[in-house]
Amino acid sequence: MARKPLMAGNWKMNKLPSEAADFFPEFLELSKWQKEQVDVVFAVPATHLDRLLDIGEESGISFAPQNVHWESAGAFTGEISIPMIQDLGLNYALVGHSERRQYFAETDETVANKVGTLLSAKMTPIICVGETQVERESDKTVEVITRQIKSFASKLTGGDFVVAYEPVWAIGTGLTASQEQAQDVHALIRRLLKEEIGEQADTVRILYGGSAKPANISGLLAQDDIDGALVGGASLKPADFAAMVQAAMK
Numbered sequence: 529m530a531r532k533p534l535m536a537g538n539w540k541m542n543k544l545p546s547e548a549a550d551f552f553p554e555f556l557e558l559s560k561w562q563k564e565q566v567d568v569v570f571a572v573p574a575t576h577l578d579r580l581l582d583i584g585e586e587s588g589i590s591f592a593p594q595n596v597h598w599e600s601a602g603a604f605t606g607e608i609s610i611p612m613i614q615d616l617g618l619n620y621a622l623v624g625h626s627e628r629r630q631y632f633a634e635t636d637e638t639v640a641n642k643v644g645t646l647l648s649a650k651m652t653p654i655i656c657v658g659e660t661q662v663e664r665e666s667d668k669t670v671e672v673i674t675r676q677i678k679s680f681a682s683k684l685t686g687g688d689f690v691v692a693y694e695p696v697w698a699i700g701t702g703l704t705a706s707q708e709q710a711q712d713v714h715a716l717i718r719r720l721l722k723e724e725i726g727e728q729a730d731t732v733r734i735l736y737g738g739s740a741k742p743a744n745i746s747g748l749l750a751q752d753d754i755d756g757a758l759v760g761g762a763s764l765k766p767a768d769f770a771a772m773v774q775a776a777m778k
C-alpha cells in the first residue's frame with residue numbers, strides 16, 4: 529500500500545512570531561519541495577499561526593497547533609479550541625506529545641477526547657505515542673504502546689488521522705531508535721490499528737520522531753511502516769529540514 533509520506537516539523541516553544549516567516553523562503557528554495565510527492569506540516573506555537581496563513585496558502589505547507597482543548601468553548605483559561613483552529617482554515621493538530629504528557633498532566637483519556645473532537649470536526653489529529661527509557665528497559669514497550677493506542681481506538685469512527693511514534697528516550701537526546709527498533713513498533717501500531725479499524729489501517733501514516741536528522745532519515749524512511757517523521761530540533765534549521773524533505777521525495 530503506497531502511502532504519501534508526511535514530513536512534520538515540531539517547533540515546540542521556539543522562534544518568535546516575528547521570526548517565523550523568515551524560515552520558509554530558504555526552506556522552500558533548498559528543499560525544492562514537490563507537494564504532490566510529500567505532505568509538509570509545521571506544528572508551531574499558537575501565536576505564530578495567524579501570521580503564517582499566507583505562506584500556507586501560497587506554498588501548500590500546512591500549519592498546526594501543538595495542542596488543543598477537547599471542548600469547543602468555555603471557561604478553560606489558557607486553552608485553544610478546535611473551532612478556533614478551524615476558523616483559521618487549518619486541518620492538522622498535534623495531540624498527546626510526550627512533553628504534554630510529562631509536564632502538563634496530559635493523560636490517555638484527555639488525548640482520546642481531543643482525538644474524538646478533532647475527528648468529529650473533520651480535522652486530522654497527529655497522535656503521539658511512545659515509551660520512556662525505563663519502560664523500554666523493563667520490556668514494557670509493547671504494553672505501553674498497546675495501552676496508548678487502545679485508549680483512543682473507540683474514537684476512530686472514520687476520518688483521517690496520523691500516529692507519531694516518538695520513543696521518549698530518543699527525543700532531544702541524540703539517541704535515535706535504530707531502524708529495526710522503530711520498524712518493530714510501527715508494525716505493532718499498524719497491527720493494533722487493524723484490530724480496531726480493519727483495512728483502513730493500511731492507509732494510516734505512521735511517523736517516527738526522536739532525534740530524526742538528515743543523517744538518519746533515509747534509513748528510517750526505507751522501513752515498510754515508516755511513512756514520514758515528526759522532527760523537533762532539525763526542523764528549526766531550514767537546511768536540515770529541507771534535506772529531510774528531499775530524502776522523503778526519493
Ligand SMILES: O=C(CO)COP(=O)(O)O
Pocket residue numbers: 538625694698699700701702737738739740758759760761762
Ligand atoms: O519531540 C520531537 C518531535 O515532536 C522530537 O524532537 P527531536 O527531533 O528534537 O528529538
